[in-house]
Amino acid sequence: MLKKKKTKNQIILGSFAAAFSVVVFAGLMADKHIATVEAAQINESVVEGEVLNVQLDEALGEENLSQEAVTELIAVDETLEATGESSEETCGAVVTLYDSPLVMYASDTVNVRSGAGTDFAKLGRIAWGSELSVLGVTDNNWYEISYGDSVGFISGDYVTSEIPSVPYLFVGDSRTVQLEMAVGDSDKAYVAKVGEGYSWFKNTALTEIQEYAGNGTTMIINFGVNDLANASKYISLINSYIDVWDAAGITVYYSSVTPVGSYPTVTNAQIENFNSRLQSELDPRIKWIDSYSYLTQTGFNTADGLHYDKSTYQNLYSYYMSVVATDV
Numbered sequence: 001m002l003k004k005k006k007t008k009n010q011i012i013l014g015s016f017a018a019a020f021s022v023v024v025f026a027g028l029m030a031d032k033h034i035a036t037v038e039a040a041q042i043n044e045s046v047v048e049g050e051v052l053n054v055q056l057d058e059a060l061g062e063e064n065l066s067q068e069a070v071t072e073l074i075a076v077d078e079t080l081e082a083t084g085e086s087s088e089e090t091c092g093a094v095v096t097l098y099d100s101p102l103v104m105y106a107s108d109t110v111n112v113r114s115g116a117g118t119d120f121a122k123l124g125r126i127a128w129g130s131e132l133s134v135l136g137v138t139d140n141n142w143y144e145i146s147y148g149d150s151v152g153f154i155s156g157d158y159v160t161s162e163i164p165s166v167p168y169l170f171v172g173d174s175r176t177v178q179l180e181m182a183v184g185d186s187d188k189a190y191v192a193k194v195g196e197g198y199s200w201f202k203n204t205a206l207t208e209i210q211e212y213a214g215n216g217t218t219m220i221i222n223f224g225v226n227d228l229a230n231a232s233k234y235i236s237l238i239n240s241y242i243d244v245w246d247a248a249g250i251t252v253y254y255s256s257v258t259p260v261g262s263y264p265t266v267t268n269a270q271i272e273n274f275n276s277r278l279q280s281e282l283d284p285r286i287k288w289i290d291s292y293s294y295l296t297q298t299g300f301n302t303a304d305g306l307h308y309d310k311s312t313y314q315n316l317y318s319y320y321m322s323v324v325a326t327d328v
Contacts, residue, residue: 165214215249
């Protein structure tokens with residue numbers, strides 16, 4: 001159930017003011033100074049608590065004001081102080097609070113702002129999958145959350161009630177392991193192991209993929225450099241899973257095997273043959289990333305002929321993201 005809105009209810013305060021006038025008149029002796037509070041005087045300024053504060057100060061100065069009336073007036077004043085200024089002034093929108101905080105999650109790495117809109121200052125960033133303590137929702141679809149010792153606001157486009165699927169999932173061998181070392185994992189996950197190929201992909205990686213990937217996940221697969229002779233097996237296995245991945249809302253890419261330098265057991269001619277077969281025979285729903293041509297054209301640095309330096313992996317990652325962004 002939703003809690004009452006932060007904006008103060010003028011009608012309730014007006015009714016209270018009228019009732020309070022009756023209590024004051026009934027409780028005062030005839031020969032004492034009479035303090036009156038007329039409901040007609042309860043106007044726009046009551047919403048900000050100004051008139052009520054003046055009435056409280058005057059009422060507390062009356063010797064014969066009943067204790068019950070004072071108690072009621074103080075209670076309303078404290079309620080106004082607790083709610084603070086109208087949400088229109090503090091965050092740019094009307095906030096409806098929940099009875100108690102809800103546990104929700106960030107569905108992407110997202111900015112936390114001081115108000116409910118991109119025009120407000122950034123307070124920081126929250127990573128994909130972070131658990132959020134959500135206090136309420138605004139009328140323009142932003143969420144008010146607990147943030148440090150205060151509160152912040154996150155766009156509702158990046159908040160979900162369930163633990164979200166990872167936005168990007170990279171699946172592969174040692175080159176994917178080193179990609180993770182170069183670019184990090186703040187909004188992405190990796191299913192990868194050094195020296196592995198088709199057998200590990202089939203027997204281990206496919207199961208681990210289910211733990212990360214779901215609706216909205218972009219998955220980039222990059223196997224083959226360790227077992228280029230298994231092109232047919234890769235094609236058959238991946239094509240057999242595309243129905244499952246597609247139904248789950250996973251967008252699948254296959255990144256071509258990237259070039260090697262001087263390496264004793266692998267040649268670029270073998271890599272080109274492997275890439276050609278996969279590109280032509282994979283199901284059309286599997287999008288192709290020609291990272292081989294990209295690195296061949298832009299250049300790469302490798303110390304052992306097989307693996308790249310950090311800057312090359314960072315460039316490769318940027319290329320991946322550019323291809324994905326173009327397809328959105």
